[in-house]
């Protein structure tokens with residue numbers, strides 16, 4: 332159990348014993364050191380409900396409160412706050428246990444079967460900066476949930492179906508005949524552009540493209556083979572980006588829109604059976620009372636066009652059915668741009684009504700804001716084009732390499748290249764993951780690559796600093812006892828004990844920035860501790876105890892950064 336859960340449980344019991352069983356304990360980490368380490372703020376609410384004096388009730392609660400072995404001091408403050416000072420020996424015990432355990436002493440919650448769907452680019456083109464946020468936020472969430480002990484399915488719902496693919500396949504045939512297909516496919520942007528030019532200029536080509544769409548959907552083996560070739564090349568492009576980004580998506584996680592092709596007619600007939608379908612000007616539509624048009628009429632969601640074609644929503648309905656029926660998931664998390672919010676709210680509503688997803692399967696749209704350039708407008712190239720993701724990442728690596736070269740010219744080029752990669756990629760990811768995902772943020776090279784402030788380089792550097800202590804402390808005893816006496820030691824130990832609570836909060840609300848903030852907090856507290864409490868100059872038990880706190884700091888930083896998909900270095 333985490334400290335927060337433990338104290339909450341005890342305060343809750345004390346409230347019940349004092350006659351307020353229904354009042355929430357409202358326990359949280361103290362907002363200031365003078366308020367102790369934790370505070371319970373539930374007494375005021377309880378007193379109000381019971382119509383009694385809050386301070387008097389607080390006294391009764393404290394009299395019943397059993398925190399033996401956990402707290403060394405409990406006191407009432409202000410109108411009835413309860414301030415809790417943790418017992419240093421208790422904190423030391425938690426820290427020792429965390430050091431001995433590969434998972435830092437976390438106790439897994441009831442495991443859930445969770446799908447995190449993320450990245451999901453359209454394969455017609457190369458990945459661009461618009462795919463960055465979903466890819467790294469989703470990956471961080473998948474890592475945190477798996478670490479907590481959940482059974483995590485990563486899903487890459489790639490766009491690999493629809494009319495564009497007829498055009499691309501037709502163009503592939505042409506370029507293959509001309510013998511330059513592999514060359515053209517090197518650059519999918521150009522490939523797409525050239526295919527579009529052909530489509531627009533040649534009636535005959537356009538007809539062939541349309542014919543291919545029909546053949547594709549009808550399962551024509553020959554055309555499917557061509558399509559597969561295209562998809563394969565496109566996925567290789569994605570995989571190169573994932574590897575560069577240290578993102579754990581591979582082929583096995585891909586289940587594209589195409590895989591639901593055969594389910595689409597079933598989706599429509601199931602909607603019909605559920606009495607949800609209407610025909611409106613030839614199209615099949617589900618009307619939702621919950622969503623209103625500007626004329627205050629129920630909004631219609633088209634699931635099949637007049638010409639028989641299916642839509643984005645129809646595929647998503649098929650995917651939800653599959654995720655429930657075949658995978659039996661407890662929770663499905665969609666990490667997709669916030670601008671698709673209405674799509675998902677409508678999708679989820681239809682799924683509940685049609686019985687595609689029972690209430691026991693949570694459906695969550697985890698949205699995010701826009702990545703902006705320095706000008707405060709959506710991130711673009713100087714000429715206003717979309718930035719290829721792979722080019723952005725290469726620039727990050729190159730910039731970090733230049734920085735490292737300035738700082739550490741004596742390192743070998745190979746070492747500097749490696750550091751440049753780890754720092755550059757870390758900087759791009761952390762700049763994103765350190766902000767509330769719902770807000771837009773400005774992508775700025777200088778800020779994210781700075782060694783000061785809440786950045787990846789700062790945290791990576793903090794980690795290497797701790798490692799350098801251990802290079803000097805050759806007498807370090809990994810089994811030494813921890814003894815906490817100084818305030819800086821205690822503050823660090825309290826924060827280190829909050830790792831699991833932090834991860835729980837990340838998993839619950841799908842907010843990776845809670846973890847970033849936490850790691851930054853740990854790094855800051857470690858600096859203070861390092862200044863106030865000499866490690867290498869200390870001797871005996873004190874020296875060993877401080878080394879242990881340093882070891883747990885390093886382990887927490889490394890594990891936490893790894894959960895954000897960011898690597899650390901022993902030296903930089």
Ligand code: ARG
Nearest residue numbers: 451452453488489490647667
């Ligand atoms: N391929 C879509 C796009 O690029 C994102 C897919 C999101 N996931 C979903 N299940 N609809 O916009």
